[in-house]
Amino acid sequence: MLELKDLVFEVPATDGTDTPKRIIDNLSLSIPDDRFTVITGPNGGGKSTLAKLIMGIEKPTSGQILFDGTDITQMGITERARAGIGYAFQQPARFKGMTVKKLLDLAAGRKLPMLACNEYLRKVGLCSASYLTREVDKSLSGGEVKRIEIATILARDPKLAIYDEPEAGIDLWSFDRLTETFRDIHEARDGRSIVIISHQERIIQLADEIVLLRDGRVVDAGTPTEMMPRLALSARGSDGCPLTEPTELHLTEIPTTC
């Protein structure tokens, strides 16, 4: 169980004034075990920042983070990772000279058998074993790197996994495979919780709870049935740059076998 209490994250002002810029604004949120939560909301709303605060990549200005009852607010990244928190980055890092296999081994914390590696890759729609010996460098396409990033979290299998826009840049076939993977993890109900930052209706539909984050605040939350109409409305109602209404994807005809 993850509990965020009155979390505030501010950065120094960039506009010359003394007032710091508040990115996460007094946010409180609980994520129980076995829960599948989707965090959605407009670009710049603070979703990735929130994920980084949970992972320890950023430190909050004030507030508290509890994980399974322990206060982890002052813990570093490594400690939190070892405590069972995982984060698939929105923009994954690339490593010159490091193979996909090696990265998966590091993620799992042990040397994985080839078969297991292939299985992780298959779960993200990378269906060729030849990826294992490829380097995680710029020779991989954006969608490939993104899926390998997701595979590292699958291999790590943390108690709380946060995926930051896993659908971004991913083709329809792999996306289909990916939603299945998330559904499977969720259905196992073995005490793990999944948090997915997403704008995709297909992913939103899978969730137990949708959290709408805007201007660093939780402005709405509820089940998919409750939230879908409200999300469409709130997107339409907001001034400036609106979210386009999530479109229904028809993927049933697309083959997903590897």
Next chain:
Amino acid sequence: MAEELTQAERDLLSQIAGLHGMPEGAFNIRRDGELVERHSSANIEISTKTGEPGIDIRIAPGTKNETVFIPVIVTQAGLKDVVYNTFYIGEDCDVRIIAGCGIHNDGHAAAQHDGIHTFHCGANSRVVYVEKHYGEGDGDRILNPTTNVHMDEGAVCEMELTQIGGVTSTIRDTNATLGPDARLVLTEKLLTHGHQTAESNMKVELTGDGSSVQVISRSVAQDDSIQVFNPLVIGQAASRGHVQCDAIIMGNAKVKAIPGIEAASEDAVLVHEAAIGKIAGDQIVKLETLGLTEEEAEQEILNDFLN
């Protein structure tokens, strides 16, 4: 004879040549300027040079799937070992050559090894050359290798030159001339630390049509060490050349890379890239999120960068 080597010397051999005990086939093991043991095979003949120190290695045309080991170890302070090793590789061969030098010096005077390796690669031969340099101990350890490669038509050569640490100072000179359709892949990997210095000069001349070279330089400079790279590729025919220098700097280290390309033929296509920087912060953070400490993350990143 293996008894003659101390445990420390055996460790050096395994570091630089992956050797545990005496190898099969052709080999020549040199210690402190003297021969320890030599063995020729049916196709590979190793003989002592006359006139200058060193050996000639003659590989008969058509020799396939054979490996030659010619490691050198230096353990004597104050020793300056200069050696000329010349390889004559016949046509249509497919061979591996494992060289390397390990220095252990605990003395006050410097220990130095200057190896001048010359390769004549016969037409359509395939040669893999692996050279590892390594040093340990408190005394100064100096390694100045010179590598000269002459490649006949259609020869393919992969050279992997690595300095895995502990070398106080090095000046590395690599020269190659490529005939028609010859292909050279030259990979150099360097790690320096402390107050070490390394200079690497390379000159590759593409003289034959259809020849190509790929120079890959990867280096890590730690602490207060200094590295300078001067790779130069000259295209004198319808040829292709690609030079890529990547360096990671840490601490107060300095790296200077001056990749050069000269086209003396309008059909030469030459490209160079150089990048120097510290370990990307996002790489360390990613590995930390996988449960590694910052130090472990750094080590993994460097290991794989130099793999």
